[in-house]
């Protein structure tokens with residue numbers, strides 16, 4: 001398929017003061033778009049000016065949420081070059097989400113090349129200051145106008161970009177986590193491992209309750225027994241328990257995070273034993289008090305690593321001693337960000353240069 005590149009007419013002014021950049025509110029001048037029709041396949045791939053879409057009010061995504069997305073980042077290095085972290089993994093996961101949601105897969109090579117070309121054209125938008133990046137959001141929606149419930153025959157796939165500020169402005173700060181004993185995020189056999197909009201819509205109510213009570217994030221338990229910790233908001237959870245790395249297994253209810261994958265690889269190389277097993281909420285609560293649970297952190301593209309300072313469950317709260325992020329947490333954060341920004345070697349070939 002041919003990739004058409006259309007000119008932009010009105011380039012937007014860039015935010016000069018990179019400290020003012022917020023997450024996900026302002027977008028660059030261009031976007032990638034392609035369309036799909038059953039029979040014809042993907043077509044009309046183009047990089048065009050960023051602009052609103054015209055959608056039929058009956059477009060199936062608006063009624064039955066056939067939608068998937070991805071999230072990754074491009075980093076400006078000290079030498080001015082731009083790097084991406086494991087972008088091929090995001091494209092592969094986009095396709096596995098597509099399969100689960102009965103949506104058409106994309107040609108991974110074409111899609112990755114188009115993504116890189118878009119960033120090349122928009123590379124002036126990759127911010128330069130410490131900790132900033134260009135956030136990349138590939139998305140696919142069902143556009144066929146039709147109110148029957150079935151997989152759509154028409155789709156739109158697009159990529160938009162937004163410059164984002166440093167996630168941690170005043171240094172890495174531990175978060176306060178509310179463990180949900182009522183609401184659940186995903187069940188076995190459900191859509192938990194797909195990056196699909198509905199999962200996030202379903203999580204908002206509990207997140208709002210948690211926020212109203214002064215918590216930063218919700219930690220979800222398994223839906224069947226409400227006993228085992230699964231993941232947080234848009235992060236996987238990793239624990240340093242009894243000297244071993246413990247994290248939920250991938251059984252369809254947690255997202256197969258690329259940061260999680262990278263952290264497990266790094267921990268293995270540091271000599272830690274990895275246990276992909278369900279950790280019970282009792283092990284977490286008692287573990288903090290007895291010291292068996294030394295460190296706990298979330299992993300995800302937006303935050304890289306987010307240390308937990310406090311867990312609260314059924315009115316009980318436990319905190320890690322000094323409210324400082326743990327040693328392993330800091331080491332992993334440093335290693336990953338050093339690889340992303342080119343301050344450390346990249347022995348696993350995780351980095352793709354523009």
Ligand SMILES: *Cc1c(COP(=O)(O)O)cnc(C)c1O
Nearest residue numbers: 234235236255257258259300301
């Ligand atoms: C995106 C996401 C993650 C983290 O995945 P990364 O590939 O590390 O960014 C974890 N959990 C959920 C629910 C997510 O949506």
